[in-house]
Amino acid sequence: MILGFFCFGSTTIGMGHVSRCIGLANAAQSRIPDLHVVFEVDDDPDALAMLARRRPGDEIRPRTTAALPQGPWDILVVDRLAVPAEDMATLRGRASCLVSIDDVGPGHWEADIAVNCLYGCRTPRPPHSRTDDLSGIRWALLPPALWEQVHEHRPRPTRLLLAQGSGDPHGLLPRLVEILAPVAKVRPGLGLDILTGPSFHRHEPLDTMLARAEIPFRRHHAVPSSWSVLAAADVAVSSAGITACELAALGVPMVLVTGESKEVETARMLDDLGAATAVGLFEPERTAALTAAVIELLDSEQKRHAMGEAGRQAVERHAAEIILDRAIALARSGRDM
Template identity: 20%
Template sequence: MGNKIIVLRVDGGKDIGMGHIMRTIALANDLKKKPENKEVFYITKNDPTAVNKLKENSFEVVVIDKELSYEEEIEEVKDIIKKRKVKKLITDSYEIDQNYLIEMRKVVDKLVTIHDHAPFAFPSHVVINGNAYAEDLDYESYYGDTEFRLGMEYLLLREEFRNLPDIQVRDKVQDILVTVGGYDLRNLTPKIINAFNELDLDEIDAQYLDKENLHIDVVIGPSFDNIDQIIEEVKKSSLDIALNFNVKKMSELMIRSDMAISSGGSTLYELAVTKTPALVLLQADNQARVAEKLDDENIINLGFESKNIKFGIKETVEKRTNLIDGLSLNNNFKTI
C-alpha cells in the first residue's frame, strides 16, 4: 500500500455546471488505482449536486462553505492539506487564480492545475489542458519549472468512453440524443423539442432519415428546473420521445444515437469518441472555443443562436456522414 495522499480542489453545481467535476472523476479514478497512492479525495464547495455526484462515484468529500471569503478559503484549504498530510494537490476551477496557486504550492510537494485558458503565468508544477485548441494558447510559467501538457492526448475522458468496442454506424438517422448538461441554463431542451415538433420531416431526404423509426432520447440533468415545461412540449409531440433521468452511462446513449443535439464543453469530445455527430447550442461563454475549433469537424455549431434549431437539425442530418469522418479522436489519454 502506498503512502501518497492526493486531493482534488474542484467545484460544480447549478451555477457553473458539472464539467469540472465530471472530467476530474476520470483522473481521480485512475489515481486511486495506482498502488503508491494511499488516499484520493476531494475538497469542494457545499453544492449538493456536486457533492452527491462525487459520493456516487465513491469519493470522500471534504466540504467547504460557499460563503467563505477568498482569504478564508485559502487558509481553510491549506489547513486541510496540512492536517491530512497531502502530497499532491490537483485544482480545476476558473475561480482559482495565480495567488491562490502560489499559496497552495507552499504546502504540497506537487501542484497540478487543470485549466482551459492561459489567464496568467502559472506557479504550478504541471498544467494540463486537453482541449483541441490548447496548443494555440500562450502559456507561461511563474517559477520557470512548469510542465505544460497540452492537446487532446491529455484529454480527461471518463473511463466509460475509453477503449470502446468498434461502433457500427447506421446509414440513416434513426436515434437522436438531446443533452444540454446538468443544468439547462438557457432553457434549451423545451426549445429543441419544439423545433422537432415544427420540423417537416418530409423536407429531409429519405436517404438520410429513417422517418418511420425515428426515436429521440432527451437527457434530464440533475439540476433541471424546467421539467414541467419539457413534459408539456413532449405531450404536444407526435414523435417518439423518451425522457431519461439519472443517466448512469452516457456512453451507451451516445453509442446508440446516430446524431446528437448538445451543449458545448467536454461532451463534444465524448460525442467524437462515440462517432456521434452533433448540432451544438452553447450554454456558456467558456464553451465557445471548443465549439469553434470543432465546427465542421464532427459538429455543426449554432453558437448562442437558438432560433435556427429546426434548420440546424435538417443540416446535421444531411451532413452526418461527413461529420462522422471529420474528427479522429483516440479514446485513451495520458495521465499525470
C-alpha cells in the same frame, strides 16, 4: 499518497468539473494502491450528491469559506477557472505536484502540469514558468469506462440526441425540442433522446414541450451511465463542454449549440477538427442555421461517418493515464527531478 481535488460544481456552473475529477480519481485508484482522495468542492447539494454516489469512500469537504485548501498534498488538482496567480503559487507550496485544469488566466503558469482541453490560456508564459503545458481537445480527461462503449454507424438515423450537460443551466432543452421536433416528424423511424443529469430540475417545461411535439421520444434522466445513451445516438445536438468531448471520443457526429459564451471557443475547436458543426450561442436568429446543420447530418451518411472518425481521432484515449503518470512521478521524485 494523498490526491486532492479543488473543483467547481453547482447547478448553475454545471457538473462537468466534478465529473471530470471523479474520472481522474477512478483512474488514479488503479495506479496508486495506498491512495487517499480528498474533494474540496462547492457546498452544493447536487455536487455533494454526485460525489457521495460515485466516490463513497472519499473524504468530502464542502467549501463554506473562500479560504484556500490547506493540504499538504502529494498531488492537488485544481479544476476551476481563472484562479489568481498568487493563490496558485500558494497552493503549489502545499503540494508536491500541482495540476491545473482549464484555467485561462495567469494561474495556469503556476502549476506543474496545466491541462487546457476546453479553453485556451490567454496569458503568455512568463519567464519563470516551468509548467508542462498540455492544450487542446486531445487532452480531454475522459474516464476509462467511456471507451468501453461502442458507437455503431447506421446508414439510416433512428436516434437524435439532445443534451445540454447535466443540468441544462440555460434552459435550452425545451427550445431545442420545439425547434427540432418538426425535423423528426417528417422522418419516419427517427425519435428523440433527451439526456439530463442529476442536477437537472426543469422537468415541467421540458415535459410540456415533449407532449406538444407528438413524436417518439425517450427521456434519460440521472441514468447510472450516460455514455451508453451517447453511444446510441446517430446524431447529437449538444452543449460544448465535457459532453461534446465524450461524443467526439465515441465517434458521434454532432451539432454544438450553447447558452454559455465561454463554450463557443470549444465548439469552434471541435468544428475546426471536423468533429462537429458549431452553431455557437443559442440565439433566435441562429435557429435556421441550427435546423439546417441537423438536417445536413441526418441526410448525409458520408458527412456523419467523416465527422465521427474525426472526433475519434481528436481525443487521446489515454490522456488521463498519461497526465496521472506524470503527476505521480513528479510527486514521488520532487520538482527538480
